Amino acid sequence: MIDSRPPRTYMHLHMKLKKLQLEEERLATVERDNRILLEKMSTIMRTTGRVENRNDYDSKSLNHEKRRRELLRVSKENSTMIKRIRNRKADTNREKWERNWSQNMNYANNISKYDADWYERPKPNSSQSATARQDSSRHNEKGSQVIDEKPKSAKKEEQQE
Numbered sequence: 001m002i003d004s005r006p007p008r009t010y011m012h013l014h015m016k017l018k019k020l021q022l023e024e025e026r027l028a029t030v031e032r033d034n035r036i037l038l039e040k041m042s043t044i045m046r047t048t049g050r051v052e053n054r055n056d057y058d059s060k061s062l063n064h065e066k067r068r069r070e071l072l073r074v075s076k077e078n079s080t081m082i083k084r085i086r087n088r089k090a091d092t093n094r095e096k097w098e099r100n101w102s103q104n105m106n107y108a109n110n111i112s113k114y115d116a117d118w119y120e121r122p123k124p125n126s127s128q129s130a131t132a133r134q135d136s137s138r139h140n141e142k143g144s145q146v147i148d149e150k151p152k153s154a155k156k157e158e159q160q161e
């Protein structure tokens with residue numbers, strides 16, 4: 001009988017123990033470095049640290065004088081412009097504008113279908129609304145609606161009396 005089985009495999013050939021050992025050493029080194037950095041950071045946070053980085057000199061701008069002159073020039077221009085605006089007479093006459101507005105409101109009231117205060121009047125409640133509808137929609141004997149022939153100004157005079 002012929003042995004047709006594959007040859008035996010040896011575990012030490014497949015495990016690659018040296019590679020695993022090098023990987024563990026690398027991870028141990030990284031862990032140690034991280035721990036050292038963490039200790040240094042906590043020391044710096046607790047204390048001021050060993051390096052002092054405070055600037056003992058005042059920073060000086062090279063164009064400070066030019067900026068100051070430009071600011072003075074702009075301020076002067078602004079003040080002269082304000083004086084010119086304040087001394088200018090208004091183009092619109094307020095009194096004339098108010099007279100025109102009141103005259104236009106009178107025109108609008110004269111040609112409007114409803115009085116200016118129609119929305120301020122109290123609404124009739126349900127019992128009054130039935131009688132108000134009967135009064136407002138009067139019909140003649142043929143069934144056509146009778147329209148009130150009184151002008152609006154006459155109605156206003158009646159309300160004032």
